[in-house]
Amino acid sequence: MTSPFTADASLAPLPEKLDPWSLFGMEERAQIDAGELKRAYLDLSRKLHPDRFQAKGGEQAELALAWSTALNDAYRTLKETPARLEALLRAHKLMPAEGTQNEKTPQDLLMEVFELRETLEDLGDAAPNDAQRADLQEKRDDFSSRMSALKTELDTLAASWDEALDQRAKTAQSIVEAFGYRRFFQRLLGELDKALAR
């Protein structure tokens, strides 16, 4: 866990890169316990808020401002699934660079919305008439429910990520066990070879 405080309970300078999970003392996972996050956030807010350092003034007050800013930012990142997942991908260098693939509209949707785009352009700044309004509302409801579905999908993907993490941990455990056996056999074979060589 990254602690903002030094041994004598004063504020340390902000590290160059701050890992949000580490600040809240949480494991770097795609899913988090909202209650736990909130409690940690409130607790740290009490300790880091610039108001707490008003009396101390000077450098400590400035550090408190920097830490609070970072804290609020970290909380915003972890609070909502999309922001959290993006932070995860960036941390593991899995987020494509700006202006490339992820920013373009998925091909399969382009055709679907082609007509809709034309309708909106023709409408310009004018208010839609009743028929247009009904049509636009229908499309809105449709896309709105697809947006909700996406939200659920991201939650599912987050769970997948964590499962993969857990699986990886299990696999690592199995590898460590295998290493144990390997060392054991290496030593035993060594002793047997020595005996057989005589």
Place this chain on the structure above:
Amino acid sequence: MLRDLLAEQRNTILGIDLGTTNSLVAVAVDCSTRIIASPEGDVSLPSAIALNDAGKLIVGKPARERRVSNPGSTITSIKRFMGLDAASAQEHASHAGYELTQNESSEGVASVTLGDQTLSAPEVSALYLRELKRWAETDLGKSIDKAVITVPAYFNEAQRQATRDAGRIAGLEVLRIVNEPTAAALAYGLQQDQQGKVAVFDFGGGTFDVSILELTEGVFEVLATGGDTHLGGDDIDWAIAEQLFSRTLLASDAKLEAQSKELQQAFIHAAENAKIQLSKHARITVIIDLPGQPEWTTELTREELESFAAPIVERTLSISREVLNASGLDQSELAEVLLVGGSTRMPLVQRKVAELFGKSPRWDIDPEQVVALGAAVQARILAGGLEHMVLLDVTPLSLGLETWGGAFDILIPRNTTVPASASEGFTTNVDGQTKIKFHVLQGERELASDNRSLGEFVLSGIPPMSAGEPRVEVTFSLDADGLLQVKAKERVSGQEASIEMRPSSGLSSEQVDAIIKSSYDNAAEDFQSRILLDRRTEAESVLRAVNKALKQSSDDLTPEYKAQVEAARDQLQASFEGANPDAIKQALEHINETTEELATVQMNAVLAHSVRGKTLDDVSNS
């Protein structure tokens, strides 16, 4: 001497509500707070200044009383002009009884002219702050130079900065600017140890705010906030006044706006009274004294008044719905709704708020005092007390930059918890370019020109490189007060660029310094009057004591000595009635010398009496 001791022991920080109609000051004492009243016992200071008949500047109640008879020389509701340049201020000036100082350029700060003095809005506000400071110093018996001042949550950067300037001009170090609804929540939270989600509906004389907060074990987290810095009781008064005016035979097609200021103020005054009366009664008779005419009367019912006020109240409800939406909460999740501000005394407002939020609102802490009390709580937190409490407020307006084509690019969205920051990358367009200019604004509109300009920033000191090479990272930070700081770094060279801000409006810090300096010249005068006041106070108490002693010990004194004391007493009395502090000082010294013997006589008498079985109390009460 005792005074100095107390001042050393605790550095008191004041909590001040600088209101549109009334201002109040409060202080935290251990685990509770209290409002500090004036030496005369007034708990609030009307936010008004005026010139009296002798042409002297007066502040508070006596000033407010002149607003109907002398609207041109009575300044009220200056808060509406805080943070505005002279040109934008004109848009809000039509209902004021006074004229704003004319200023063709939009660079001048909104100002008023009284007699031969022109005062900017922050300078006027400083007069209220100075008066409240005086109340506090008299009450607490020590000098005070630190305060927390509240502002409407919806105040933008310029309006907040103007409030800070006012504090500085008044000789107060403003440790924190706190949003009014949040301050109110603090006051309730301290008192009631509140938990859960709370809505604060703050409807004052000139501004409206609504905030939704979550209170968890001492942490006050604002979830969303909204408002209108030019919507308040004053607007309701005007709406009622307009309706009353249209009933008069003076009307026909004439509008109240086209009438003289005196006439307007007469109707506004009647409207305000009607509003207050109809909160208690169902129907009243409105009487208006019209200049040069017989008085005019009309009957008015509460229903009628409410219909006049309805459109304005509806606006507050519509903003409230938006904020509830922005918070992501459903009304059923709210534990409490708190009413703050004088305008919430209207039954119409109370009903509508209850309807909107689906629960009965609370106003058990006086709606007009709760903000100042909350500011005092915040002051306590800053002084190091109440360690479990902390305020997590939000910025009410989106912060962004103007981009190519005049669009508005948001960097920090509204309702973001502060402190907060965002970075943006810039580069150069021309080879060897060493400066970059950008325009910072606040607001929610698509086009930059529809938003509130904070100023232009000029970044210089970029090392000359080919166009597009430099990587300038500019970080925009909002501190706990919601005020903006800008830092820039050129990443290729690692150089910190220097930033110069040209604010779109507001007093420059040089201007504030100049104002403070010129007030020192006046301070010499003030100082003298302060000394006179102190000496007269002392003289008064000495006179009382001597007269009493003379009465008690008259039998024990020789006629010659008694005459001596009486002469010294008369001298003191004469100097007390005069205006010369030195004369009083002399008289005091003389009487102290003269009455030494009298003191001894008194003391002996006391001892003698007690020997005879009388108590000290009996003696001093005789």
